[in-house]
Amino acid sequence: MNQSSRFNNALTAFYKTIILVLLLVTPALNADAKWWIFGQSDVGVSTRYIYINDLSYDELGNKVTFYQESLPDGKIFIRGKGSAGKNRIGAVQVSLDGKETWQKAQVANDGSFIYSFTPEVGQSYEVYVKVLDTTGKSNDVDASRKELLISDESMQDQVYKTLDQLVKAYRDEDSFAFMRLVSDQFVSGTAILDSAIRNDFTIFDNIQLDYTLNNVTSANNGNLFAFINFSRMVTSSRSGETFSDQASTEFIFRLENSVPKIYSMKSPLIFGLSDAGNVATGVVNTGENNQILIVSDSGEISLGSVNGIAGSGSGSVPLPQNLTVEDFIPHHIISLGFTVLPDVVGNSDYEMVLEEALSVSGPWIEVYRHTLDTSEINNFTSDHIAHGDGPLLYYRIILEKVSDGDRSDPSNVVSVDNS
Amino acid sequence: MHCFLPKSPKLPISVMFLFCVFLTPPVFAGNLSIWNDTSVIMTDLSGPGQSSSSLTEGLRHYSVLDLKSRGKLSAYDYSLGFGIKATNDERRDSEEISLTTLKGHFSNRINTLNVGDTYESFSKYALNTAIKGASYRYRNDGNKLPEITLLGGVAYSRWDNFWDNDATERKLYGARVKQNLMQNLWLATSVVSIKDDDSYFDSPLYDGNTLTFDLEYQPLPGLTIIGETSFSHIDEENATSGVSKHNGQAYRLEAIGDQDPSRVVLEYERISPDYLSIAGSATADREKFKASWRYRYTRKLTINSAFLWYRDNLDGQLAVRTQHYKPEISATLQQLFSRRYAIATLGYKMDRSYSSAVSTQNHFVTASYRDRFGVFDSTTNVGVTLYETKTVTDNDEFIANTSVTARFTQGNIIWKPAIYLGTWRSDDELNDDIDYIYDYSVGLGCDIPSKKITSKLKVGKHKLLKESADDSARLYASLDVYYRPKLMAQLKNSTLYLRGLVNDYEYTTSSRDFRENRVTVGFKIRF
Incomplete structure (x- = not known):
């Protein structure tokens, strides 16, 4: 792709993002919008934003549990910014006991404030934030209510609870219960994961899953890294065959209303493996080379190894391109040529697989397989699946890694008239 | 390092x-805290198909120990953590x-x-x-x-x-x-x-x-x-194809509007095919737009809607480009029919993908109803899914399950009986196959709060009936007992536990039959 088209693509995307922002901000600026209540900041006193230990107030529910071990220096920090239109912010007060008593927060000239306290484990705090301007007007104090619970349970306990519920929902094939434990911000998209696990439930039966949690490490923004080992057994609902595997994998969880929810997953996947390429972001680096369950696009289950970076096409298998018909005699022979990276030709690690179909949309049938000693197929007998005159025949090439069966994406499709 | x-x-x-x-x-x-979970697991496998089991036969142990310490050194707060795991179960x-x-x-x-x-x-x-x-x-x-x-x-x-x-x-x-x-x-x-x-x-x-x-x-x-x-x-650097350079770009813009009664999220993302994210989280070769809107229409009615579109082959490097559309909408109504505990959810999702090589269209319709009738809690789910992949798949699935649980108190004992019934029917029109799954189980929980004992017994059967392959059936039973004795004042959450599990698999081809029996005894201590 040349620089000019890259620039055009970037420019197009830039315009799209501008349009998106305008689409969003325009209704937001309309204070009379019935379903969208904004603009309170222009009149009266309000809080423009509040954070509790780097978590946005707006993103938290009414009840929030903080875990002692995740508190920075054992403290809760409430920081935010007040707004009073043309007036200045005079004071900010915080109540921890349901408006019984009020504590002063430190306030800067621009209305930003910070308040911190060291909570007691097992205690609950009914928090209100009162912002006062210099004329004594205050914000809607009741709207700032949060109930904070301080738990001495470890983050590891919380991850255990979430994983137990996820495993149970997955074994019970309950997509409702499962998706409740997936973050709205799931990196690969909640809709993609939802479709993938529903497909898992169609493809798998009798799911048996056992896991052990190795390590949980928390980041300062509330994200949690978890490394686990798992073993599982499933029955293919198509073939009735039973498959089992074991491996290690990594999750990132995101705390939402005090519950760790799945934010991203790496290959090998435990959940959503029927669309592994789109669901997983990355591959674990453990040095293990276990045979793990792999689900093909057509829903067939096999055992193979995970390699390369999931989600970046077909990993390290080169793509065959520019498939062309060199020669063709109806009902007799066909010769094809294609291009691929020069150093791959002659490499015994790969095989070329020729597929034939009666329609461009398939189904595709493997009709020829050979070591990749050349990028040509000469005088191959055609007509494997067509009998009689008439139909067009379609061909495409796929490269397959001999060691693990990893496949490239298909080449372009060529057709010949078999009349 | x-x-x-x-x-x-x-x-x-x-x-x-x-x-x-x-x-x-x-x-x-x-301030030191210690958490330990130690268990001994006895697993017995029998039957000609026992190699299919995902359990390890024999006597195994599993133990996790975590030490954490918090304190203050001069002006610095510190915390230290150390954990080890020991097991002979590979x-x-x-x-x-x-x-x-x-x-x-x-x-x-x-x-x-x-x-x-x-x-x-x-x-x-x-x-x-x-x-x-x-x-x-x-x-x-x-x-x-x-x-x-x-x-x-x-x-x-x-x-x-x-x-x-x-x-x-x-x-x-x-x-x-x-x-x-x-x-x-x-x-x-x-x-x-x-x-x-x-x-x-x-x-x-x-x-x-x-x-x-x-x-x-x-x-x-x-x-x-x-x-x-x-x-x-x-x-x-690949062992076979040598070194290839990847110079890629990724960007995203997200707008989140969250104020009652609405939460709206708009997101646009473009990740070029050559953008490799080794330490971050990104799926290469994807252009995506996502919109979601949660609208709390009344206190009782919430409507969720979302739309996702994405495509690959951004630089034309693949033979085909696949476009995906995933719209969805669902409504949750609480206190239906003026019943205090009733919650009903109705949802529809579509999953459409197409390219010159493949065309897929799946529809998911789901409904659930949860309610309480006296001492009985009931949850019922019904779902219909239509799968259509041109010339490859054309099948529909029906799934339904219901569970009823109850809670009775008799003196110091709380009884918690449960019944579960589930079925699945898959009609593959291309192959003219109809397959069924039936799952049914009964359970009984027994808690004695004064003795710090909780327990649950569950017995059930899961059957897969195939028209063109082996049928299979799994008879299962499990027993979990937890006892939380008050051993020492400084011990918190100490638990002794006993778990039993039986899975008996039967197939049409009897050489595949096997049985798993497992007993786990362990304790968890935290102080």
Whole structure:
């Protein structure tokens, strides 16, 4: 792709993002919008934003549990910014006991404030934030209510609870219960994961899953890294065959209303493996080379190894391109040529697989397989699946890694008239 | 890190010993907590098809020990963590004894140092994985200097990779500078460098850098705009195809409006095919637009709707481009028919994908109803799914299940009976096959709060009836008993437990039959 088209693509995307922002901000600026209540900041006193230990107030529910071990220096920090239109912010007060008593927060000239306290484990705090301007007007104090619970349970306990519920929902094939434990911000998209696990439930039966949690490490923004080992057994609902595997994998969880929810997953996947390429972001680096369950696009289950970076096409298998018909005699022979990276030709690690179909949309049938000693197929007998005159025949090439069966994406499709 | 931790099979023991020595002084000065879960598992497998089982036969043990210590050293708060795991069940871990956690955290509110297990979440694209190494963060809310984070280490998944079971040595260094430009706007720049050594099992090696800018802006109360753009320059070395260079870009813009009664999220993302995210989270070769709207129409009625579109082949490097559309809508109504505990949900999702090579259209219709009738809690789910992949699949599925649980108190005993019934029917019109699954079970929970005992017994059967392959049936039974004795005043959450499990698999082909019997006895202690 040349620089000019890259620039055009970037420019197009830039315009799209501008349009998106305008689409969003325009209704937001309309204070009379019935379903969208904004603009309170222009009149009266309000809080423009509040954070509790780097978590946005707006993103938290009414009840929030903080875990002692995740508190920075054992403290809760409430920081935010007040707004009073043309007036200045005079004071900010915080109540921890349901408006019984009020504590002063430190306030800067621009209305930003910070308040911190060291909570007691097992205690609950009914928090209100009162912002006062210099004329004594205050914000809607009741709207700032949060109930904070301080738990001495470890983050590891919380991850255990979430994983137990996820495993149970997955074994019970309950997509409702499962998706409740997936973050709205799931990196690969909640809709993609939802479709993938529903497909898992169609493809798998009798799911048996056992896991052990190795390590949980928390980041300062509330994200949690978890490394686990798992073993599982499933029955293919198509073939009735039973498959089992074991491996290690990594999750990132995101705390939402005090519950760790799945934010991203790496290959090998435990959940959503029927669309592994789109669901997983990355591959674990453990040095293990276990045979793990792999689900093909057509829903067939096999055992193979995970390699390369999931989600970046077909990993390290080169793509065959520019498939062309060199020669063709109806009902007799066909010769094809294609291009691929020069150093791959002659490499015994790969095989070329020729597929034939009666329609461009398939189904595709493997009709020829050979070591990749050349990028040509000469005088191959055609007509494997067509009998009689008439139909067009379609061909495409796929490269397959001999060691693990990893496949490239298909080449372009060529057709010949078999009349 | 290797200079500190040379490869040696004896290292685990020495590291553990050194860490214990290191931990001992602060342990007595600070606040120590210990968590231990130890169990013995006896598994018996029988039948000709027992090799299919995912359980390990014989007597196995499994034990996890975590030590945590908190305290104060001069102006610095610290916390230390150390964890080990021991098992002789290879399916649970390939290592008999392994170090699971080794970390230290020191902070005086302005300067923070993490060593050992370190997880700094820079941003979605830049860095979103844990490392074994160290990080330092400077953050002072009292002045206008930027927040600075530095880290370095090796992106191994487990500590064992330092001395055996070797993985690719992925050295990772990063820096992030975050500056508040205004009180409601911050901007950050992150640089992450990766250098791989020692390829295992032909995994590709990566060497390169990622430069990322991200920002968050809150122009109005309830409205947040997040932007991120990232440039990666990474060389990928494959054993067969040599070195290939990947210079890619990723960017996203997200707007979140959250104020009752609505929550609206709009997101646009474009990740070029050559953008490799080794330490962050991104799916290459994707252009995506997502919109979701949760609208609380009344206190009782909430409507969720969402739309996702994405496509690949952004640079025309593939033979075909696949487009995906996934719209969905659902409504949740509480207190239906004026019943206090009734919650009904009705949802529809479509999953459409098409290209010149494939065309798929799936429809999911689901309904659920939850209610309470006296002492009985009931949940019923019904779903219909239509799958259509042109010329490959054309089938429909029906799924329905219902569960009823109850709770009776009789003196000091709480009884919790449960019944579950479920069915699934799949009609494959192309192959003219109809398959069924039936699942039914009964359970009985028995809690004695005064004795700190909870227990649950469950028995059921799961049958898969295939028209063109082996039928299978699994008869299962499980028993879980937990006893929380008050042993010592300082012991919290100590639990003794007993778990039993029986799975009896039967197939049409009897040579595949097998049976799993497993008994687990263990205890958990925390103090």
